[in-house]
Amino acid sequence: MLLQKKPLQPRTRFGSSTTNILQRMLRKTENSVGRVFVERAAVCVKDLVVSYGSFIAVDHLSFEVKTGEVYGLLGPNGAGKSSTIKVLVGVLEPRSGSVTVFDTPLAEEVAVKSQIGYVPEEVALLDALTPREFLEFTSSIRRLDRDTANSRLGKLVAAFELTPHFDTPIAALSMGNKQKVAIIAALLHEPPILVLDEPLIGLDARSSRILKELVAYQARKGGAVIFSTHIMEVAEKLCTRVGIINKGRIVGEGTVDELRRLVRKAEGSLEDVFLKVTEQEAGIDEVIKGLAEE
Amino acid sequence: MRLSELWRIAGVVYKEIAFQSIFSLRSGGLLPSKTGTDIRRLVRNAQSNTLLSKILMSLFIVMFAFMILFSTTYRETGVISLSLSIVGDVSVFLAILLFLLIVMGLQVTTSFFASDVIVSLNALPLASKDISFISLLCFARIFDLPLLVAIISFPLAYLLFTGSVAGSLVVVLGIFVTEVFALALTTALAKFFYSRIAGATGGSAWKTLLRMALMLVWVIPIFGVYIVTSFWMEIANFFMSLTQPALSTSYAILAVYPFSYGYLASQVTVTEGMDFVSQVIAAASSICYFALAIGALTWTGKTIRSIGSVGAISSGRSVVKDTEISPQGRLAGIIRKDLRVASRSPSYASFLLLPAFQTAVLAFSFSTFRNVGFGETLGMLMGMSAIAILLPPMLFSIEGLSSAYARSLPLTKKTLILAKATLATVTYVISLIVLVACTLYLQKSIFFILAYGGIHILSVTAATMVESLLLVTMFWKSGFAIGNIYTRLTTYVLILIPGAIVVFAPVLGAILLAIFVSDLDFVLLWFATAALLMFIVAAFLVGKIEENKLDRRTITTIRNLKNQGLLNSN
Numbered sequence: 001m002l003l004q005k006k007p008l009q010p011r012t013r014f015g016s017s018t019t020n021i022l023q024r025m026l027r028k029t030e031n032s033v034g035r036v037f038v039e040r041a042a043v044c045v046k047d048l049v050v051s052y053g054s055f056i057a058v059d060h061l062s063f064e065v066k067t068g069e070v071y072g073l074l075g076p077n078g079a080g081k082s083s084t085i086k087v088l089v090g091v092l093e094p095r096s097g098s099v100t101v102f103d104t105p106l107a108e109e110v111a112v113k114s115q116i117g118y119v120p121e122e123v124a125l126l127d128a129l130t131p132r133e134f135l136e137f138t139s140s141i142r143r144l145d146r147d148t149a150n151s152r153l154g155k156l157v158a159a160f161e162l163t164p165h166f167d168t169p170i171a172a173l174s175m176g177n178k179q180k181v182a183i184i185a186a187l188l189h190e191p192p193i194l195v196l197d198e199p200l201i202g203l204d205a206r207s208s209r210i211l212k213e214l215v216a217y218q219a220r221k222g223g224a225v226i227f228s229t230h231i232m233e234v235a236e237k238l239c240t241r242v243g244i245i246n247k248g249r250i251v252g253e254g255t256v257d258e259l260r261r262l263v264r265k266a267e268g269s270l271e272d273v274f275l276k277v278t279e280q281e282a283g284i285d286e287v288i289k290g291l292a293e294e
Numbered sequence: 295m296r297l298s299e300l301w302r303i304a305g306v307v308y309k310e311i312a313f314q315s316i317f318s319l320r321s322g323g324l325l326p327s328k329t330g331t332d333i334r335r336l337v338r339n340a341q342s343n344t345l346l347s348k349i350l351m352s353l354f355i356v357m358f359a360f361m362i363l364f365s366t367t368y369r370e371t372g373v374i375s376l377s378l379s380i381v382g383d384v385s386v387f388l389a390i391l392l393f394l395l396i397v398m399g400l401q402v403t404t405s406f407f408a409s410d411v412i413v414s415l416n417a418l419p420l421a422s423k424d425i426s427f428i429s430l431l432c433f434a435r436i437f438d439l440p441l442l443v444a445i446i447s448f449p450l451a452y453l454l455f456t457g458s459v460a461g462s463l464v465v466v467l468g469i470f471v472t473e474v475f476a477l478a479l480t481t482a483l484a485k486f487f488y489s490r491i492a493g494a495t496g497g498s499a500w501k502t503l504l505r506m507a508l509m510l511v512w513v514i515p516i517f518g519v520y521i522v523t524s525f526w527m528e529i530a531n532f533f534m535s536l537t538q539p540a541l542s543t544s545y546a547i548l549a550v551y552p553f554s555y556g557y558l559a560s561q562v563t564v565t566e567g568m569d570f571v572s573q574v575i576a577a578a579s580s581i582c583y584f585a586l587a588i589g590a591l592t593w594t595g596k597t598i599r600s601i602g603s604v605g606a607i608s609s610g611r612s613v614v615k616d617t618e619i620s621p622q623g624r625l626a627g628i629i630r631k632d633l634r635v636a637s638r639s640p641s642y643a644s645f646l647l648l649p650a651f652q653t654a655v656l657a658f659s660f661s662t663f664r665n666v667g668f669g670e671t672l673g674m675l676m677g678m679s680a681i682a683i684l685l686p687p688m689l690f691s692i693e694g695l696s697s698a699y700a701r702s703l704p705l706t707k708k709t710l711i712l713a714k715a716t717l718a719t720v721t722y723v724i725s726l727i728v729l730v731a732c733t734l735y736l737q738k739s740i741f742f743i744l745a746y747g748g749i750h751i752l753s754v755t756a757a758t759m760v761e762s763l764l765l766v767t768m769f770w771k772s773g774f775a776i777g778n779i780y781t782r783l784t785t786y787v788l789i790l791i792p793g794a795i796v797v798f799a800p801v802l803g804a805i806l807l808a809i810f811v812s813d814l815d816f817v818l819l820w821f822a823t824a825a826l827l828m829f830i831v832a833a834f835l836v837g838k839i840e841e842n843k844l845d846r847r848t849i850t851t852i853r854n855l856k857n858q859g860l861l862n863s864n
Contacts, residue, residue, distance in 0.1 A: 047419045089702040093771050113704035129631070136619045140627020141703045150618050154787040157617045166614045169638070182699070 030074030041103070042067045042193055042224035043088065048097035050248075057083040059248035060097070065226055065241075069191075070219045073228040074270075076278055080248040081228045083123050088226065089118040101193065105127045113245045115141065117186030121197040121228070123178040127171035131162060131181045134170060135188065142189045149188060156184045160207050175202040183211060194218055194225045200234060212238055232271040242270070244277050252277040295424050303415075304431035311432070312344040312413045316518070326448035351398055352443040359448040362387055363455045377564040379557035380456065384465060388472045388552035391444055395473065398440065399480030406436060406484075426599035433598045437477065445469045452559075461563035467580065468555030471587040475551075478590035480599050545575050554579035624705065628767065635692050645688045646721055649681040657732035666733055668814060671742035672801050675750050678725045679801075682754050683793040685718035686761040687786065694774040704757040707770060707839050711762040718758040722750060745818060752825040756832035757797035763836055764789050796832065800824035 003149070043065040050058035058080040065071040073081045086092035088099060090106065090113055099106040106112055126134055139149045157163055160180040165173055170181060179202045186194060194215065202210050215225050215238060229235050235242055236256055244252040244259070252259050259273045275281040362383050392598035411571070415425045447468060449462040456462075547553050622630065636642035656677060660666050693700060693710070726747045733740050765774070768785065804821040811817060 021784075084697075091698055091701045100539075108415040110706055113702060116702065118699075118702040120699050121704075124696050124698045126631070126635060128635045128695070130616070132619055133634050134630070136621060137627055137631040138703060139619060139621035140630075141624055141705055142621075143624065144621050146621055149621050149814065153619060163614050163617055166617050251419055 026199045039066050039068055046098045049095045050087060051095045057248055061250055063243050063250055065224050068216055068219050069240045070225040070227055070238055072235040074235055074242055074244040074274055075245035078246040078256055081245055082197055085195055089116055089195050115191055116193045116195055117191035119182045119186045119196045119199045123182050125170050130167050130169055132166050135185055138185045138292050152188055154197050157189060159210050176204055179203055180207060192223045196229045232274060236270040244274060245294055246278040301429055301431055304428045304435060305434045307411055308435040311339055311406055348439040351440045355440060355444050356447045359451045363451050380560040384559045385552045385556035387448055388468050392472050392476050395476035396479050403480050403484045429598050430595055436665055441473050456563050456565040461559045464559040464562055471583050474591045478594045481594050488515045529575055538569040543663045548572055548575040549579040549774040551583050624709045625677050625713050629717050632689060632692050632717055645685060649721050649725045650728045653678055657729050660738055661736050662731060668742055671746050672805060675747055678799050679754050679797045682718055682722040683757050683790060683797055685721055686714050686758050687789060689714040689717055690765045690774045697773040707766045711766055711836050714762045715755060715758040719755045722754045749822045749825050752798050752829040753797045756828040757793040759832040759836050760796050761793040796828050
């Protein structure tokens with residue numbers, strides 16, 4: 001367990017105010033949940049099949065994520081990561097298979113969705129609304145009370161430096177700021193499960209670091225995180241376990257060390273392992289050579 | 295770069311804009327399939343839809359050009375002279391053309407302004423001058439066919455019916471000026487929309503209301519076209535009546551567009567019936583409007599060209615005082631969100647504002663009645679509720695705007711149905727209040743309106759609940775994207791028919807009953823009973839909707855997890 005041996009700490013050199021906000025946020029919550037959590041299945045996916053017409057995007061996929069884990073879903077473009085994630089959060093209907101969240105079947109939509117915070121890959125929020133209006137809407141749907149919501153929101157908005165854009169229509173925000181709105185909406189109700197589909201895309205270094213810390217903390221306090229990314233370094237540092245998807249199937253699963261052992265020839269980095277198990281390694285040298293010759 | 299090459303590039307850009315305008319209908323929703331064939335079909339649909347829209351508009355212009363000249367000028371009634379008929383025909387054609395082009399422009403220009411495709415041309419090795427020119431050509435392609443058809447068809451019809459070449463040339467001039475005015479107004483409205491509405495900051499209720507009020511500027515032309523296409527004959531007669539006093543008592547109308555062109559055309563076609571001063575005023579005004587059109591054309595060109603360099607959307611940035619939010623209940627949260635979205639979207643705002651606006655316009659027809667009785671009230675209620683039953687599909691399509699995200703929220707079917715039905719009913723109630731206010735202003739009795747209109751709220755609520763129920767049943771899984779709801783006409787009609795039955799049955803029943811029973815108290819009792827019955831049945835159906843209720847095992851599991859601190863209490 002990579003991260004449990006060496007958990008991420010807020011050791012950054014941000015401005016002191018940011019570090020303080022982040023540390024206060026983490027400390028306060030850590031105190032409130034300062035108990036040893038029982039490790040159990042947070043998300044259980046069995047034989048999941050997702051199709052678009054005749055195209056099978058996810059092909060009998062199974063995996064389990066336990067409380068206290070950051071589970072990384074890796075795979076090349078079109079491998080089925082986002083389709084899997086969309087099923088988990090109730091956006092997409094699977095063709096077959098079962099998904100349970102804390103033993104509750106996905107069919108119990110409201111109960112399941114209440115426990116999940118979701119950041120989609122394509123940030124398609126309600127563009128006509130401002131972040132304030134959008135967060136008011138999501139908080140209303142999640143039945144957050146005013147004081148609780150504002151207490152969390154103030155810290156999150158300050159941490160992600162969204163205050164200047166808080167009353168600007170989302171349509172006019174940059175991609176990074178839209179992403180921040182989606183992240184805040186996902187974190188505002190403090191869900192036990194975070195499902196993040198490529199959440200670092202478009203984020204600046206500071207926000208990216210804060211999110212990574214929050215993800216690590218989510219696992220430490222007994223929550224679960226399902227994290228899809230293309231950035232191997234992030235997955236290597238952040239994820240407790242990794243599932244590599246290719247052509248809709250899990251082709252490798254375990255800690256990075258376990259995967260290294262699985263693929264003997266891989267030289268060490270997760271990127272090497274990834275290229276090996278997804279059979280994408282072959283021909284890379286030739287392609288690079290060909291491009292260089294031109 | 296050569297003009298032909300620029301025209302070709304403008305064609306590619308135009309295709310992309312057409313695609314985006316159709317694709318945006320599905321944005322946030324889920325495409326049924328990700329296969330290449332499906333996307334190719336979507337692209338083909340986009341192209342054929344925009345072409346079809348232009349062809350239909352052009353056909354209407356041709357038909358209208360011939361019909362209006364045939365029905366008045368050709369068919370001499372003896373009531374109005376030929377010269378006045380020509381004035382009326384030309385004026386009403388120009389006015390209607392202006393309206394039609396503005397509405398058509400508003401629909402497509404929104405996509406043109408919102409699209410970043412012109413700005414993306416900056417990354418290509420093209421000169422800034424060429425990119426500006428491509429913007430202009432692309433804008434022209436939005437309107438090309440209707441502009442061309444209008445400037446050919448009406449002068450041709452005019453020549454056929456009057457035989458006057460000079461008159462036809464004046465008409466050509468009038469149409470040119472009208473087309474330029476339409477392009478300029480469309481551009482100005484689009485700019486206004488982005489600066490004051492779409493890019494407006496702030497989220498207070500007052501600002502939402504203010505945006506709704508500003509939206510009227512956008513919405514009224516759309517309603518104008520509805521009136522024009524429905525009542526064009528009445529409008530033509532109204533224009534005729536306006537022309538009559540001008541010749542005898544007032545010269546003012548001669549200087550007003552589009553009458554000045556009507557008078558000028560009439561003057562050169564029928565060289566009698568107008569004094570010298572009238573001739574001078576009509577000619578001078580027409581020349582002034584032509585000069586104004588040249589100025590408007592320059593401004594439009596400059597504005598459109600600027601899209602190529604700076605883009606169209608300019609967002610406002612206000613000083614943020616705090617980051618407090620006020621979460622409400624789920625129902626109120628959805629309604630507030632819908633109102634906020636509508637306050638920044640002309641198409642949604644028009645649906646919410648038009649019922650009240652239409653009621654106000656139609657209510658003034660009461661002025662010709664001695665009193666507002668049973669028949670007048672029920673006729674008006676049918677019109678108002680006909681608009682109300684169109685609302686649920688539109689309100690559900692708002693859910694489609696970000697369904698890829700919104701569907702991850704813990705929202706129940708019942709909450710969604712009740713929120714949409716409530717908003718649709720409130721829209722009807724506002725129309726009813728407007729009707730009462732107009733009737734009081736006209737000093738007529740409001741008894742029937744209050745009695746029948748009040749009871750009818752139950753039928754409208756029932757109808758909107760039934761439609762919402764059908765929409766949820768049909769689209770809960772596939773998503774509420776506009777593209778899904780409106781693509782198949784049969785599906786859309788299948789949603790409206792039950793709503794129409796629920797809302798019209800009590801009204802039609804009351805009318806039939808009134809024919810056979812003279813006691814209106816009994817009719818009112820039947821009306822109330824039928825409406826109440828409809829409401830109870832609809833409420834029962836909504837109450838029975840399958841909501842994936844939690845079974846005992848799940849409830850126990852959730853309770854245990856909460857006790858362990860693994861689940862939050864929300």
